[in-house]
Amino acid sequence: xxxxxxxxxxxxxxxxxxxxxxxxxxxxxxxxxxxxxxxxxxxxxxxxxxxxxxxxxxx
Numbered sequence: 001x002x003x004x005x006x007x008x009x010x011x012x013x014x015x016x017x018x019x020x021x022x023x024x025x026x027x028x029x030x031x032x033x034x035x036x037x038x039x040x041x042x043x044x045x046x047x048x049x050x051x052x053x054x055x056x057x058x059x
Contacts, residue, residue: 024036
């Protein structure tokens with residue numbers, strides 16, 4: 001994967017995390033657990049891709 005492709009995917013994930021955080025703030029109680037789970041997974045993927053991008057830039 002090129003740095004540009006990784007950066008584009010990272011941008012998409014950042015926007016997804018922001019959207020899920022907004023949804024969680026406005027979610028009814030019965031939907032919170034599902035959104036929290038999706039948010040946890042999205043944050044993990046975002047952090048993984050961020051680390052990959054940093055490693056690509058270094059080496």
